Amino acid sequence: MTPADDPELLPGMARASVKASQAKARATRARKAAEAEPTAVDPVARVLVDVPLAHLDRTFDYLVPVAMADTAVPGARVKVRFAGQDVDGYVLARGAESDHTGRLTPLRRVVSPEPVLHPAIAALAGELAERYAGTRSDLLRLAVPQRHATTEKEPSPPAGPWQHDPAAGETAWVDHQPGPAFLRHLTTGGSPRAVWSAAPATDWPLLVAHAAAATHASGRGVVICVPDGKDVARVDRALIAVLGEGQHVTLTADAGPARRYRDFLAVSRGARRVVVGTRAASFAPARDLGLVVIWDDGDDLHAEPRAPYPHTRETLLLRAEQEGAGALVGGFVRTVEAAYLLRTGWANQIAADRAEVRRRVTVQIAGEESDRTRGGARIPREVHLAVREALESGPVLVQTPRVGYVNVLACERCRTPARCEVCQGPLALSGPAVPPSCRWCGTVDEAWACRECGHRGLRAPVLGDARTAEELGRALPNVRIRTSSGDTVLALVSGAHQVVVATPGAEPVAEGGYAAVVLLDTWLLLSRIDLRAEEEALRRWADAAALVRPGGRVVAVGDPAHPALQALVRWDPAGHAERETDERLAAHLPPASRLATITGEPGAVDDAVTLLAAPASAEVLGPVDLPEGESRVVVRVPRAEGADLSRALGELQRLRSARKLDAVRIQVDPPTL
Template sequence: MTNGGETEPIPGMGALAAPKPGSAAKPAGKEPKKGARRPAERLPVARVLVDVPLPHLDRPFDYLVPEQLDAQAVPGCRVRVRFAGQLVDGFLAERAEGSDHEGRLLFLERVISPEPVLTGEIAALAREVADRYAGTVADVLRLAIPPRHARVEAEPAAAPQPWRPDPPAPGPWAHYPAGPSFLAALAAGGSPRAVWTALPGPDWPQAIARAVQAALASGRGALVVLADGRQVARVDAALAAELQAPSRHVALTADQGPAERYRRWLAVLRGTARAVVGTRAAMFAPVRDLGLVVLWDDGDDVHAEPHAPYPHPREVLALRAHRCGAGALIGGFCRTTDATVLVETGWARPLTAERARIRAVMPRVRPAGDDAELARDEAARTARLPDLALRTARRALADGPVLVQVPRRGYLPGLRCERCREPVRCAACRGPLSLRSAQAAPDCRWCGRIAGGWRCPECGWARLRAAVVGAKRTAEELGRAFPGVPVRTSGREGVLDAVDGRPALVVSTPGAEPVAAGGYAAALLLDGWALLGRADLRVAEETLRRWMNAAALVRPAAPVVVLAEGSLPPVQALLRWDPVTLAERELADRRELGFPPAVRMASLTGTPAAIRELLEAARLPPGAEVLGPVPVTDEAAAEGPVKERALVRVPRRAGPALGRALKEAQGVRSARRAPDPVRVQIDPLELL
């Protein structure tokens, strides 16, 4: 490749003459040979973002546009170029008259599609997200732009038609003192930003739909990001009912299939659809004239992106709202510490209901081990299904379905030796053994091997006892306790979207609770110790979030029994239906201890030598503190090099400098062809 600069070998890419950023060729002095390609007369230089994720190559590269591709090579289109001796894909970011590079440029090989799929706003956002998370633009664009489907692109596109709905009535927002003014500001073209603590009940999809309608009434677009496809379906139906114009909005989810998803994504790109509701990947949807971004239940770990550079929708949508001057609505039944930071810094305003309204619609929550129950039932504090839970379920079944939340899926996901209580492990890989049913033999949850003849290596005993009870075993126990009552399960193996209002026991894992017609008559929140006993920095707010999401499906004033110690802060917050106080308390504790989101933190995972090399190359900002490294405890990884993990902590204001420093250090290691990679995550979801 002859884009100028010195030739250097790139790992896995052959030899590359790497140009400097913004470089381009000067016109050759000699006349081109007959049949040779000529550059376009106007704007002959194309700056291309090549699909190469090496950190030291995270910049545009210049190519010449041949005159026969002049009309097709538009900014934002997909192209193919020769890079380091190979043909690679890329996006044409912009065209220019020339550049300061003194060498000779290669021509674009071809334009894959003239469709301008990379808009200027998304290109700038991708650069900002890459810098924020110490990643590369190539990685961000893989998340932002779906794969091409030529047949879908060739379909005739509908021309965008001017359309504005009428400003909506407050509807569910009338229950919040600041709700009507929030809608009015959106409809008037303003950009209000709010952290919304939603009231329990089924009205939150309608409230989101009203907010979207208000943004559309101002002539702008809207983007809604939710955790899963079931939530998307509910908001999609609410939007269809509110807007009464189905073609004006689209839903984007992974289960639609690549072709249909690309068809809908193109409708957004071309301006036919003005509103988008979707899951995590929709945070980069190219909505025109963006006026509102909405994120529901931002504490759900499903929002965490598993692919580099691991951006979170809360951060991406906040960046988009800032860049576009759009309004923002971050809501949920519970409030996270991250959202509390947005309120404390003044970036957003709280949007909550008055206490009188909250008391009128909240369920009636009782812990199982309070003094009155201990006097009635001595086992109320230790029993898995105490008498209070059984009495509550029996009474509520006369009026409708009862929700039973169980933290663990499966039958018996954890086992111990009946005699010595040692955890049961696989003899081959040391993984935990579990039971899939009452008739099954124990098998390993890691390697799948059956341990039919298991004996305890400590005491020689051959009988097992349950250490953890899953949803399937719970359903079996409830079926025996309530003969003749239908028992339905909802979890990973099969998620129920909704259940009718007839009496039934609905056993569900957190996040898989179906919606009941008319609301549940009661809810039982079992095994609180399993949620509160996890080694997780977010354990208190995450436990409360899961409890409140389940309890919000219950009818007003209906009973909810939580099996946990009543004096614990998450239980107290649930009793009062007051997630804001717990979030503020958690944030104060983390600020005192120096944990996110009070500070910015980066996680570095790799071999000890690789982490040491990265930290030596990084010019960390003043005040940075390196914690560790410590060995990574991953018993499932039986093979491979030993890995360690280091944490880098800086004040919040130094977060951008931390991202730049780690990105530059990654670039140095990449240019040196360092053999062992280091996984860099900014503000990881799990720290312990």
């Protein structure tokens, strides 16, 4: 026997120390045993564990110790022991019994008793995971921001008094019928659904703010999603003007962890009922949701680039269905998906009449497509005249599709593309007094000669915004020329006499609106090889053209016979969407069908197609070889069997995950194809 076994063998002082240590150890063991005892009320916690494996996307039961009985509430973050390590999770529910027949493992600890995952958002994540063949843990990373402990300890101040002027709201919406009736329905607690085609020169943030105010007046929540931070700022200012200060929050990715979590908690705790933000705001846990709004739903910024790639429009419409809320899908153009909502009767139309549209804007086409192919002027004479005339009364916006100076060069004589001698990359010009250099490897080629005809002259088939600004500066020597593109995007410009050259999506708003808008190189947007090329081109043109002041002028340089440009001239985005929808229906393309892509290593894609238990009507198109050695197949089913395809794809993901097979990327209804 050693002294450690029997303290009596030790001298006096040491003996007392060992006895005290043993007593402390016994007390610690007794305390831990008591804490490990399950609580008497609902001792089972159903936890969604944050693991990326599809076959583990389900709840697991854990024991709730007495010490955590009051903090392990549904929606709280917890730590649990899983597969031999501590992992994060959310408590989805508490119960009295478990289906597990063995001994339950107790929760390790409650990270925070704050219920950040609300039941409606948890149900939404489950529905989206099934629709997009993903996992709930991936969706909850999008829905719940990272915890900021210091911010969480701070209370969310109440919103305070707010203002609502129903008459002002109906006046703002009077040109878009039946907009006033839509507001009245929201004010009385109704849940109307509408597809809104905004007329040009419409202050759309103000109209959205009035719709939010009408819903707020009924005591319900509002979630508004817009494409980018510039739009968030515009809606933010409109909400302050309509509702007053401190009545809403903004949720954007660049807000910083502390502010983002503070605003999220204000919504989660019910201190704020109105939310505006980018795509992540679609998961905001607004209490008693009464209205969801998405503006410009065709913008590709609404498509989540991370798995499982949910689209903001589908997320919001699913929330409206689940929570019985109203819906407003708005934009200056109408997407095919929005047109399909009208065709199926899910929503009603809100739009301005033809007389109001004609009063607000005049659109004309300058130049012919044949002029460009013959080497004619890129900016026709009538455009110069329109710009000079408009500058007498205000600013002018010029939209050009490419950023930079001259990004594409070709032989002046035979039109052969100019290539680098080192890597065969495209040659470009970065400025007016520099030699051509390769866009891939940066090699400068001062003595370039065409490999086909030997000619040394170069031409620029496509010009960027910097070169466009240079050309306009020479033509208008006493006029200020500004650019908005790339890393230098202007949000707002004054109403001074100036020309603003901007790329699509970077057009700033002018105080009082632009006197004229010029759309250059329309052929370039239409030349994209994509299912949505025409729809996207019309959307980008209309978003720029809508920035004119009432009675303004829009001049587009392109082929006047093209259907998309004809739709712009008539300002008939609804008719264009209907034509696109008919063509999609005839070709069995979305929205008439549910379509999914499977992308990955060729062998992995072949295995996935073999294992996929798709509906009998499914068509498998491909495989198609992609860059970097990947392969892709497209699986298509009729729209009525879309849910069956999503379930089959989800089961495929779980099967491949359980067998530890090579991963493949599955994207349901991809925004581009």
